[in-house]
Amino acid sequence: MTKIDLTTRLGSLQLKNPVLTASGTYGFGEEYKAFYDPSLLGAITVKGITPLPRRGNPAPRVAETPSGMLNAVGLENPGLEAFLATHLPKLEKLNTPVIVNISGFSLDDYRLLAASMPEDSCIAALEVNISCPNIKGGGLAFGTDPRSAEEVLKITRRHTRLPLIAKLSPNVTDIVVMAKAVENGGADIISLINTLLGMRIDLKTGRPVLGNIMGGLSGPAVLPVAVRMVYQVYQAVKLPIIGMGGISSWQDAVEFMLAGAAAVGVGTANFVNPMAPLEILRGLETYCREQGYGAVREIVGLAHR
Amino acid sequence: MTKIDLTTRLGSLQLKNPVLTASGTYGFGEEYKAFYDPSLLGAITVKGITPLPRRGNPAPRVAETPSGMLNAVGLENPGLEAFLATHLPKLEKLNTPVIVNISGFSLDDYRLLAASMPEDSCIAALEVNISCPNIKGGGLAFGTDPRSAEEVLKITRRHTRLPLIAKLSPNVTDIVVMAKAVENGGADIISLINTLLGMRIDLKTGRPVLGNIMGGLSGPAVLPVAVRMVYQVYQAVKLPIIGMGGISSWQDAVEFMLAGAAAVGVGTANFVNPMAPLEILRGLETYCREQGYGAVREIVGLAHR
Amino acid sequence: MLHRETVIENRPLAPGSDLYRLVLKGAVAATAQPGQFVHLQVGVATDPLLRRPISIAGSDRAKGEVTLFYRVAGRGTALLTRVRAEESLSVIGPVGKGFTVPAAGELLLVAGGIGLFPLLALAAAVDRSRVKVKVLWGGENRSFLETVGRATLFPLGMDYAVATLDGSMGHRGMVTDLLRAELSAELFRKGETGPQNVAGMAAVAGGGRGGQRVIAAAACGPKGMLQAVTGLLLHAGVPVEVSLEERMACGVGACLGCACTVRTADGALARKRVCRDGPVFDGKEVVWVDQD
């Protein structure tokens, strides 16, 4: 059997393979250790960190939808200090590159988070989650206004030498405008998509299902929207793309890569099938072998021929 | 058994019940006659009409997605003249209010379409589809720019006395801004959502599945996004709302009505279950009876309590 | 047109095969015409969402049964295999415009792979005492042709010839080779030099008679094959009806999802709906390479 080169280069970030986990769906890497060794993956992305600890939203926080789910966890996380003191040492032991998702409600938050993440640890990159509301800027999400998005990237860039992944929100009129904004801001990599804003109403109570009323839609239902955005962004900017949104099988992963993703993130699928990331990795390898590609990176963007 | 009042008032448009069909999913009302009498519905909405006939996009035009489908029909339609000469007389015989969906690529198109629709026929209202690209305005969809959207409504308003339904595209950062724009433009009613922009790639060919590359996502997958938008628009504008997007069962219809829709449109569900609109109507009636409502309009917006 | 039909049988044609026979009892049989299809709901949940079109391969009005054959192609047909006898299925049908059934003369049925299925219904509908039917059938290999043929064509006592790509059964090559041989007389009259690289094919196909014949043809199979077959037949002056496939949503003509392009009598291009205006079209109107 020919050996397939699975390595992936995302700007300055070199990974042993292109299968990552999506932030918020993989805790801090501990939970899925019971199923397989996380170091088999290209990298793992941990839950969004904010400067201070957050208790997040009241229950219910999740609701099922056709081929998808809504979540309104509300960025529950231990906060920067506890992350560095408690979680980082444990992550270190997983022996795998870690992408830390940072989430802020002001430019100061992002500055602080970027400046505080060690550059000589298992942290391989920072993923800048710009989907949160900009509290000081009127509550509109950073991720829906190109100027704010650019600023977030700029300030983050100034305070760390770690590779920066800008994570885009799909809740915008034109994803390409946002991609260009974060490119201008100094992002090294773009990841997309975050969740689509949605809600459900409980017929029993007549009230919104989620404690927070609205939540983020993820899972297979959003896949066609995500593939479209990857395809559009690939055509418009030069930055490497981490594609995600509903990826559950290796076939889905191949779709994203053909559309232009150099790596893929597995999110909601972990909940359904904890082995999904590994199965996707094996499937990608087999696909390349059967199609006669020596390296998985050869298929990136082929749908644009 | 108590009789439930199913009548619905959408501004000046009074309907015998709140269940409509969604444009493009019900042809010109002929196809579903084999299954039931279309006059049982509140109204039927016909395929989008353009000034000139259009052959639409090459095949494949549809693709399945998890709990949804993509379509890229490309507004195939017989054009205004043939619509008036051939289809309208047949529609007249269905004995049911008809909503004509009008689609343009310039303000002139909309003006012509509005001015040409008779005001004394079975046509009960015009649904202004603003999701098409504004060819003269640089190709951006009318429906993603509030100013163009407002203009389309204004010009349409000036050329017809028929009630005007503005059909909003969900592919925008802020649906409320668009709703306010069409309200300012003179819309009487708002319908939402049109399809989400998506795509898929065929693993066999490595190329986009659809002949048109991208297409519109509809079906149950989009329901949570649609419910969210109805909920947001209900809070922000006074106009009555026709809710649609993934409605397949009476439970879905109740969700939309609780969120603020005064009527519902059934689209993709027709393809799966041709009897869906009727079953939804009966389900709404039973729901009201069991919950002790005398009129279906009492439940509109209850989730906002 | 929307029925719940009872599943009488739903079984692979051979142990482990991905080809299934599905027999349904209900209202469809009463009006089914050869070339029509049914639009089946394969699941109970919203994924997979859409119905699946399957040709009616046979119908028994007395028993009220239709027979379908399907190949497991993806998730929808895979789900369909799980339906058990005595359960019921939601069926839209019969739908579509079927084949013209000739009253006399010769009928050539040209099939590629599972394209055989709708032609079986046509074969059963003709009065074989007045119409001479011959089937030309191409498939990937012997295993496929034998599995399907034993369950369908072979026991019918009908004249047929087969071709396989790998030569494991019948002529090694394509069904167009068989057709060219079959039509050698007609093609010769039209000035074609006769079958190339199919030496001896006339004999294989049992064709090549000299006399003038009144032939009609019907074909179903992959698009490329249909195009070639139609080209040959029309060139030989033989009218042909083809059954097209296209991805479908509604199956009843409402969504315009299943468009194909035809050239109308006045030479203009027009779109037709495969589900309602077809799936059977006059071969000479079909525009094979889709135009914008």
Place this chain on the structure above:
Amino acid sequence: MLHRETVIENRPLAPGSDLYRLVLKGAVAATAQPGQFVHLQVGVATDPLLRRPISIAGSDRAKGEVTLFYRVAGRGTALLTRVRAEESLSVIGPVGKGFTVPAAGELLLVAGGIGLFPLLALAAAVDRSRVKVKVLWGGENRSFLETVGRATLFPLGMDYAVATLDGSMGHRGMVTDLLRAELSAELFRKGETGPQNVAGMAAVAGGGRGGQRVIAAAACGPKGMLQAVTGLLLHAGVPVEVSLEERMACGVGACLGCACTVRTADGALARKRVCRDGPVFDGKEVVWVDQD
């Protein structure tokens, strides 16, 4: 922790009932603890998408079998009923933190409706020669209690009392009435005037003994009932463990979807994950009305 388990049985408890017994054979039984649950995949397609949590009601290590009971509540459990014996299911489990198994004294099991199921596992785990177990169980009506009870509790020869909302079986009222009667001695000591509007309940419940008892309690049921039960028990000085329910996605602690609120030892509010930090929590730490 991810297993394919073979379905040994999947049948309604009585003909036409929406309550099912599901017996699975595989690796889960070997390590299952009372109060733990399994996270089951109910379908093959992406709708319904998520797994469903079901409590382990019993396990037989020797046979390698766990027994679950479920009620058809919606689409997921409806799909589950279609799985046949000898098929296999994808199971994550056993998951969660279960009940403390007392070594001696008395154990009160307080159940509301299908909240009985996880308590059955606890009842089976205690050494009944050293622990006196009593079950207090409330349900909507006789039909529910009999259907479930006959298949589970009644044949165990365990002390129990039941209450129904409609009075069709046992005490007419709530399980809290039974509990108040059962705890009358303890509550009396604490200065409560004793059971109100449940005249004679002490006798019905078989409680009301005067001597001091070493009691522990475990409870499962709807949230409102759990809150009331916990209040009573803590007031009576009886420690109680409660099994909570919350909507779940991952079931293994990774998504933070199943949050509940607890008051930690230092009085601060904190979120816990029902799936991993629970589903069993110390009654005194649970904050019943969720806070922002």
